[in-house]
Structures are given as structure tokens and as C-alpha cells.
Amino acid sequence: MDIQSSFDIFKYLKELGYLKELKDKLWWPKSRSFEVVVGTILTQQSKWERVEKSLENLKQENMLSLEKLANININLLSTLIKPSGFYNTKAKRLKLLSNNIIKDFGSFDIFREQVDRQWLLLQKGLGKESSDSILCYACEKEFLPVDNYTAKLMKKFGYEFSEYDELREWMEEGILSNLEKVYVLYNEEKSLNEIFARFHGKIVESGKNKIIP
DNA sequence: ACCCAGGTGTTTC
DNA sequence: GAAACACATGGG
Numbered sequence: 369m370d371i372q373s374s375f376d377i378f379k380y381l382k383e384l385g386y387l388k389e390l391k392d393k394l395w396w397p398k399s400r401s402f403e404v405v406v407g408t409i410l411t412q413q414s415k416w417e418r419v420e421k422s423l424e425n426l427k428q429e430n431m432l433s434l435e436k437l438a439n440i441n442i443n444l445l446s447t448l449i450k451p452s453g454f455y456n457t458k459a460k461r462l463k464l465l466s467n468n469i470i471k472d473f474g475s476f477d478i479f480r481e482q483v484d485r486q487w488l489l490l491q492k493g494l495g496k497e498s499s500d501s502i503l504c505y506a507c508e509k510e511f512l513p514v515d516n517y518t519a520k521l522m523k524k525f526g527y528e529f530s531e532y533d534e535l536r537e538w539m540e541e542g543i544l545s546n547l548e549k550v551y552v553l554y555n556e557e558k559s560l561n562e563i564f565a566r567f568h569g570k571i572v573e574s575g576k577n578k579i580i581p
Numbered sequence: 582a583c584c585c586a587g588g589t590g591t592t593t594c
Numbered sequence: 595g596a597a598a599c600a601c602a603t604g605g606g
Contacts, residue, residue: 412588418603453603495589515587572587
């Protein structure tokens with residue numbers, strides 16, 4: 369298979385017909401909500417099923433909101449997110465991040481509108497992938513997150529990058545320079561954010577399910 | 582028993 | 595800079 373750009377991967381995954389019906393059209397469960405922010409930290413080096421368990425625990429205790437997490441007892445938070453691992457570290461970072469969002473933006477809605485990558489990268493616990501995931505799935509900005517699955521997938525086709533941003537820019541550029549073709553593949557009109565969001569989702573799902581040998 | 586998962590921060594050369 | 599290590603659970 370001849371892969372010239374990320375668009376060829378996009379087309380290939382599209383042709384597989386995988387990930388057709390999504391509960392959430394942006395792929396990430398409860399996209400646009402504060403849950404995405406919580407999920408990005410919880411899912412680090414963990415399985416999504418374990419994250420769902422933690423999210424359930426938080427919901428059960430009525431703690432799954434920006435205001436509640438900003439003021440939660442740290443030991444309680446650790447206990448509730450135990451299923452997704454690294455719970456002491458993640459608890460500290462989640463609480464601090466919630467406080468910083470309130471301090472610098474006042475509300476989650478303002479945060480969604482005004483936050484930028486630079487602010488996110490300054491937060492303890494948010495690296496490039498988590499920051500881009502928040503921008504893409506919580507804030508609906510035009511960012512294409514890349515992860516280990518993306519790197520592994522591209523390596524299979526002979527493309528390797530030493531830096532996260534090099535891979536991300538190459539992935540974004542392949543789509544941006546083939547936008548007309550992308551729109552032909554979709555019946556309905558989609559925003560660039562939605563295209564990036566679903567593309568990343570497909571890559572993750574195809575990686576998780578090992579559909580590409 | 583070992584390996585991995587929708588990474589990140591710190592320490593050390 | 596880049597490599598090595600810590601953070602931790604639970605399923606295959």
C-alpha cells in the first residue's frame with residue numbers, strides 16, 4: 369500500500385467502514401463537557417474501561433463537576449479514581465487543574481472559549497497529547513491530537529518522527545492539503561474540528577482493536 | 582508471570 | 595537533549 373500523506377491513512381480507515389456509528393459525533397464520550405478534561409488525565413497510560421469506572425465513581429458521589437473537583441478532599445478523590453491507576457498523582461493534578469481553571473477563567477464555558485495550548489501546557493499533568501485532546505474534544509478547536517497509536521501506525525507505513533509536534537503537523541498537513549477530497553468522502557458537511565476529532569478517534573480504535581496487521 | 586494501556590514529570594548523564 | 599525512572603491498576 370502506497371501511503372503519501374496522512375490523507376491516504378484517512379481514506380484507508382474510512383474505507384474499512386470502521387467506527388461508523390458513534391454515540392458522540394466527535395468520538396470522545398461526552399465531548400464538549402468538563403468530563404473530557406477529567407478523562408484526558410485519567411486515561412494517561414490507562415485503559416478507557418478503567419477510566420469509565422473512575423468516572424462512574426465520581427458521578428456516584430456527585431463529584432464530576434469543575435466546582436466539586438476544585439474543592440474535593442484529596443484522599444476521597446484518590447480513592448474514587450483508583451481504578452485508572454497512578455491515582456495519587458492524578459488526583460493532585462486534577463484538583464489543581466480544576467482550581468486553576470476557576471482562578472484564570474471563572475467557569476468552564478469561558479475556559480472552553482478562551483483557553484489556548486500555551487496555558488494548558490503550563491498545567492501539571494497536561495502534556496502535548498492531553499492538551500491537544502482538550503482543545504479538540506472539549507473546546508472544539510482545530511487541533512489533531514496524536515498518540516502512541518498514531519506513531520505506531522505511521523511507523524508501519526514507513527514514517528517515523530522524533531518529535532510529537534512533527535508528527536502532529538505532518539498529520540494535520542496531510543488532511544489540510546486534501547480538504548476537497550476529504551469532503552467528497554463525507555456525504556454531509558463537517559467542520560475541520562469534527563474531521564480531526566473523528567480521524568483521531570478512528571486511529572485509536574483501529575489501534576486498540578488491532579485491525580491493521 | 583509478564584506485558585500493556587487514548588502519558589507526564591523528574592532526575593541523571 | 596535524550597535516556598531512565600516513577601507513578602499503579604487490572605485484564606489478557
